[in-house]
Amino acid sequence: MNTTTQPVPVATPSQQGLLGAWLHALATVVRDKGVLLLLVGAPVLYGFFYPWFYADEVLTRVPVAVVDLDHTSLSRQITRFADADPRIEVHLVTGSEREAQESLWRGEIEGYAVIPAGLKRNVVRGENAVVSIEANGAYALLNKAVQYGFAEAVGTVSAGVEIRKLQASGQSAPQARASRAPVQLQMVALFNPTEGYGSFVVPAVALLILQQTLLMGAAMLTGTWVESGQHRARATTWLGRLLALCTLGWASGLFYFGWIFVLHDYARGGNPLGALALLACYIPAIAALGALLGLWFGSRERALQVLLFTTLPIAFVAGFSWPVEALPEPLQWLRWLLPSTSGVQASLRLNQLGAPLSAALPYLCALVALGAVCAGAVLALARPSSPDARQ
Structure with missing residues (x-):
């Protein structure tokens, strides 16, 4: 009596569910040394290396x-x-x-x-x-x-x-x-007690570091999936991938807000719950934008080459190192397409100034809207191209 053995269906990366796609994306990051360096190594390295230049805070002698x-x-x-x-x-x-x-x-x-x-x-x-x-x-x-x-x-x-x-x-x-001097003037620095340059610039640059490392890592990883043909996947698969990128981004954000700022004694902790809400909105917007750019570039090398040189222009238009009013009017509008624009302004209010959540709500809403638009574009561009593939 002849019996035929039916092959056991194996879920491909494009057919995995949310949890499987999340685990598979994390495993892919661990195996990809370039992406792992950007998403894990670079935030840690910059967190200890960058503030070192401003350790003296104030110039003397x-x-x-x-x-x-x-x-x-x-x-x-x-x-x-x-x-x-x-x-x-x-x-x-x-x-x-x-x-x-x-x-x-x-x-x-x-x-x-x-x-x-x-x-x-x-x-x-x-x-x-x-x-x-x-x-x-x-x-x-x-x-x-x-x-x-x-x-x-x-x-x-x-x-x-x-x-x-x-x-x-x-x-x-x-x-x-x-x-x-009939009127005595007493000046008190409320949110930067040392009046140091490091306390002013590092908390803002930390948001740029989180964005650029996650943006380049997400674009490189997505470019790898495009090169191997794995970018065509179901919505649940892509949501799992984005969640994996967000997981690493949230870990880096907590590392900065919860450890680096404490280590260097920067102003912090004004509104801890507000800072967590900021990370919850900021990181997904970056991950979705990075995946969208990776689909657009279609190559991991091209994604890195282009995004590597955007850091200085992005820092220039973020609104902390140069007056926004001095920017050309088109840049004043286009800069809101970058997560760092809203993220830096919200972070300074919530984490350093101790403002209530309502003061940063417009920036958080802008991040949510940007993340939703980018995620929707990713799901639309990377959907399976045929009914068979969808099944």
Whole structure:
């Protein structure tokens, strides 16, 4: 009696259910070293490496010079006060501005102040006296430190001169100080207590790191599926794949919000539940956009080549390193097609400023809408091409 053995049907990657597709996508990521490096290795590496550059937070003891053309007790007092300021350190005192310029060009100093001849005489006469400051404008932080350092030194000396004049007119020392500054100004940095550059830039850049690593990894992985013909799949299969990408993205987001910000003592935890809601909306939008771009490029190499050079333009239009109002009007509208635009603004409000969820709700809605549109486009473009394939 002859018996025939019926082959046992095996689910192909394009026919798997949600859980099977999720597990298969995670296994594919583990086997693909390039994608694994982008989705797992790069966020961890950047999380420890990038903030290291801003560990000092605030620049101190920036080398400067003083060009003293007055050679009086007042000019020497300004020089002493400048050297005592924590922002700057006087490395050169000269009577030639040309010498100070050459030192600036050689990189020995980052700026200098010019004390003009006749400064003390003008001050005694009650005439206007101007101390000019020249700084290296190529580096914003150095320029700021030089300008602020000299401004504080000159301002302190100027206040002392005014107080002495008021005392000479018959006022007591307390009265002179009150007349000099009748309203006391006290400045408190609410959301950046150290007023450091790292505390300002790293929380925003962290959202860009999450986006770019997940975007390139998702596009590369989708490009691999296109090259092997596995991109034609049922909706449940694609939802499982997107869920796998989101799983890795959520892990990276929790790593940054829950560990990196704590490790470097950045402002954080203003609204933890709001930050979780942000990750829940932000990561799926990136994963769906990355899969859509992978389908469009159709090649893992092309996806990496193109997306690798988009980081700086995306950071430029995100709204934290450059005023949005200074962007061309078309870019002000097109930038909302990027998840990072809404993500950065929502993160700063929820995680750093401690704003309520309602303050970031428009940005979260924009992320949900962007993710839904991209996911719908992926399901439409990657659906099986024939009825047999759908079955």
